[in-house]
Amino acid sequence: MTKLNEANNHLKPVVENSQRPGTVLRLVLLAVVLLATAAAFVWFRDQLENEIVLGILGVLAMAGIFFLVSAVIGFVEVMPQNRTDTVARAVLNSHPDGSLITDRKGRIVYANAAYGRLTGAEQVGPVSLEHLLSRNRESTEAVYRLTNGLMEGKSGYEEFRLPRPLGQSDNQGQPAWWYRLKARPLTIEEEPGGPFFIWQISDITAERGEQEKFFRELQNAIDYLDHAPAGFFSAGRKGEIFYVNATLADWLGIDLTKFEPGSMMIRDICAGEGLTRLETIHPEPGQKRTETLDLDFRKANGQSLPVRIVHRVSAAKDGAPGESRTIVLQRGREEQGAHDDSSAAMRFNRFFNNTPMAIASVDGSGRILRTNTQFMKLFSGVTGAGEAEGNFLFGIVPETERERLHAALAAAKDRKVDIEPVEARHPTEEGRYFRFYVNAVIDQSEEAPEEAAIVYAVETTQQKALESQMAQTQKMNAVGTLAGGIAHDFNNVLTAILLSSDHLLLQARQSDSSFADLMEIKRNANRAAVLVRQLLAFSRKQTLRPAVISLTDAIGDLRMLVTRMLSGTKVKLEVDYGRDLWPVKTDLSQFEQVMVNLSVNARDAMPDGGILTIRTRNLPAADAAELNFRGLPAEDFVLIDVVDTGTGIPPEIMDKIFEPFFTTKDIGKGTGLGLSMVYGIIKQSGGYVFPESEIGKGTTFHIFLPRHIVVETADSNGADNSGPTPAVGDAARTGQGTAPVAAAEELDLTGKSAVVLLVEDEEAVRRGGKRMLEARGYTVHEAGSGVEALEILEELDGKVDVVVSDVVMPEMDGPTLLGEIRKLYPDMKFVFVSGFAEDAFARNLPEGSKFGFLPKPFTLKQLATTVREMLDGIESKREGSE
Numbered sequence: 001m002t003k004l005n006e007a008n009n010h011l012k013p014v015v016e017n018s019q020r021p022g023t024v025l026r027l028v029l030l031a032v033v034l035l036a037t038a039a040a041f042v043w044f045r046d047q048l049e050n051e052i053v054l055g056i057l058g059v060l061a062m063a064g065i066f067f068l069v070s071a072v073i074g075f076v077e078v079m080p081q082n083r084t085d086t087v088a089r090a091v092l093n094s095h096p097d098g099s100l101i102t103d104r105k106g107r108i109v110y111a112n113a114a115y116g117r118l119t120g121a122e123q124v125g126p127v128s129l130e131h132l133l134s135r136n137r138e139s140t141e142a143v144y145r146l147t148n149g150l151m152e153g154k155s156g157y158e159e160f161r162l163p164r165p166l167g168q169s170d171n172q173g174q175p176a177w178w179y180r181l182k183a184r185p186l187t188i189e190e191e192p193g194g195p196f197f198i199w200q201i202s203d204i205t206a207e208r209g210e211q212e213k214f215f216r217e218l219q220n221a222i223d224y225l226d227h228a229p230a231g232f233f234s235a236g237r238k239g240e241i242f243y244v245n246a247t248l249a250d251w252l253g254i255d256l257t258k259f260e261p262g263s264m265m266i267r268d269i270c271a272g273e274g275l276t277r278l279e280t281i282h283p284e285p286g287q288k289r290t291e292t293l294d295l296d297f298r299k300a301n302g303q304s305l306p307v308r309i310v311h312r313v314s315a316a317k318d319g320a321p322g323e324s325r326t327i328v329l330q331r332g333r334e335e336q337g338a339h340d341d342s343s344a345a346m347r348f349n350r351f352f353n354n355t356p357m358a359i360a361s362v363d364g365s366g367r368i369l370r371t372n373t374q375f376m377k378l379f380s381g382v383t384g385a386g387e388a389e390g391n392f393l394f395g396i397v398p399e400t401e402r403e404r405l406h407a408a409l410a411a412a413k414d415r416k417v418d419i420e421p422v423e424a425r426h427p428t429e430e431g432r433y434f435r436f437y438v439n440a441v442i443d444q445s446e447e448a449p450e451e452a453a454i455v456y457a458v459e460t461t462q463q464k465a466l467e468s469q470m471a472q473t474q475k476m477n478a479v480g481t482l483a484g485g486i487a488h489d490f491n492n493v494l495t496a497i498l499l500s501s502d503h504l505l506l507q508a509r510q511s512d513s514s515f516a517d518l519m520e521i522k523r524n525a526n527r528a529a530v531l532v533r534q535l536l537a538f539s540r541k542q543t544l545r546p547a548v549i550s551l552t553d554a555i556g557d558l559r560m561l562v563t564r565m566l567s568g569t570k571v572k573l574e575v576d577y578g579r580d581l582w583p584v585k586t587d588l589s590q591f592e593q594v595m596v597n598l599s600v601n602a603r604d605a606m607p608d609g610g611i612l613t614i615r616t617r618n619l620p621a622a623d624a625a626e627l628n629f630r631g632l633p634a635e636d637f638v639l640i641d642v643v644d645t646g647t648g649i650p651p652e653i654m655d656k657i658f659e660p661f662f663t664t665k666d667i668g669k670g671t672g673l674g675l676s677m678v679y680g681i682i683k684q685s686g687g688y689v690f691p692e693s694e695i696g697k698g699t700t701f702h703i704f705l706p707r708h709i710v711v712e713t714a715d716s717n718g719a720d721n722s723g724p725t726p727a728v729g730d731a732a733r734t735g736q737g738t739a740p741v742a743a744a745e746e747l748d749l750t751g752k753s754a755v756v757l758l759v760e761d762e763e764a765v766r767r768g769g770k771r772m773l774e775a776r777g778y779t780v781h782e783a784g785s786g787v788e789a790l791e792i793l794e795e796l797d798g799k800v801d802v803v804v805s806d807v808v809m810p811e812m813d814g815p816t817l818l819g820e821i822r823k824l825y826p827d828m829k830f831v832f833v834s835g836f837a838e839d840a841f842a843r844n845l846p847e848g849s850k851f852g853f854l855p856k857p858f859t860l861k862q863l864a865t866t867v868r869e870m871l872d873g874i875e876s877k878r879e880g881s882e
Contacts, residue, residue: 120167231328253300491835499768570609578617605646786812
């Protein structure tokens, strides 16, 4: 220790001088006294012979010498020594950790006694850390990291292991020695040259030993828990599982190497209604509650694991659910197969709680005695905090149904059978319905002698929804049938009005006063015909006038109409035309109606503006199959997308948008027939429509129209002509704008002595048609039914050029009449007249039947054109089986 202190005095003049201020002051004081004595001697040298002066000087000399000696030996202090430095030095020397002060270059400024003892340098003087710890890589790296931190003004510490203790050559039987090295910067303003570094090193071998011992004990405890004969898991407040022991993991097939705390929830391992039972365990605020339950857990492979659990739940002071700890006991097969009372009780509890039916036992007053899990799940919100026991049964039904439930319970108390079930809705959840069965308890058990009835609750919400849907479907079918019947009768009325108005207009002049009234009658009759077509579109029985069209041209012509319709809004129209679109066959006017309806809906869905996009493209069969739209076949289609950036359609009403009369608009602003007509028209054209929507982003309607395959035919000169074969009368239907008007104008509509048999049960229509055809030069025979038409044909010996027949007639309808005529006269030309769609009756005709078709209501010109085309054989060949 002496040598260490001497070395410190030699290496640390700055610190030592600052700790000995008294010595310096004494030397200064001695010099001042000597100078004063010399000055006095010079001053009084002329008066030395004076005894008085000499005596005074003697006294002063003796006092000065006494004071000087006292100051030198420390008896008298002119300026007291700073005791703080002495105390600080004593504290550093007595500190158990080795302390070392160095400058920025690593030179030692101070080292306390503990540093000497710890490093074995008590006799030879302090050794630098770099030299002391340079023989071990781990300690060298620790010193390097701390030194870098000190250079940046940061404090820190490192722990490292050495094979032997510092300052000793052997390890003293210890496998390893652990040290903790701390470092922090020290700044002294009075000392130039920058900050100093304080290092502290301590032996933590014993501390590490205690830690390792604790970890070994903890590992042993975890190992015991992991391999205990019972399963165990702990969960957080939300049901997230933080720990699963190896036993339970093995039972459930959980790979612990991949398990992460919080990655699984209790609901992931609790099968059936077990989770509901666990959630109903609510301790008092700030308390804990333990329950024993028989449940089924779910293995990783989906299989069931019957278990008995001891579940302990804690609650926060505010009553919020807290963490849980659960012990799991597996119920083995041998226990399940046993016939003792305990095994039977477990089996009963398992079946009782896992049944999907809500069950509760009640006493005579209606107080609930016991419930199963399903009952708690359905009615926990109305029976109180997840626990139904102790509450009254009548709270689970609305007040209006409680009297009936009281009556059923009273009947059960009297032990009656065949008690009528009670239908009721959920008291708090709208749209949920239940049927309650109340059965009397004949033999009370010793466990519950007060038990009077067992109540079974079966949810009938889905059944009620299906019944409502079926009722709505039946109602809509009835409305559709009614609309079809009205359309048929109304078409006859409109046909008579149109034929009569045409007859009068032929005889009137434009200057006549009645001419304007006749035109108004015809105009309103045509408006009524449009209303009839809407009714038929609603019931998907409208008459289509299909023609092969180019969608590029059709949408191009429609673009101006849609643009005008969007004027005054912030909606912008964009059209993306596909290249080389395949032809499609559809009714152009009905297709335009589809696009207008969708465009109007898109406009209304963008009240604040947006973009309406119409795009088309070819969709090969392979691409159609990849779309995965339900019911869409893998065929070639032309796809039309109508896209808006509007509010979107909520998922809960997506399945209802095509229902008739369903609308989200305000009362008086929508009929609900728009999308129903879209669906009917597209389906009747052989196509498909699928909507896609996302709230806040918009809606897309995908329309798929089948590709029309061009049929190659040979003309009379042997040349091949490629093109579609239109239906009979297509060229004559100028009223709808789908056929070329010029062709109808150039056709000679005179009868040329042709014989026509007109079959129609409506007298006004038959009379008007006969008069119009006779005016064109035809010879017309009329019949009121199919039977009468056959009799007339027999009288005329089959000398009839064309038969024009209604479809729906009494006694014998039109398709039956065609079948009978084909038996006698296979080549006789035949034209059907009907207000229904052509395919509504064509499918009932024999395969290969050939006929023409004229939809009601029709005008004089349309009737004459259709008959003329049939007689002349202009594109009149039509297969009814198409």
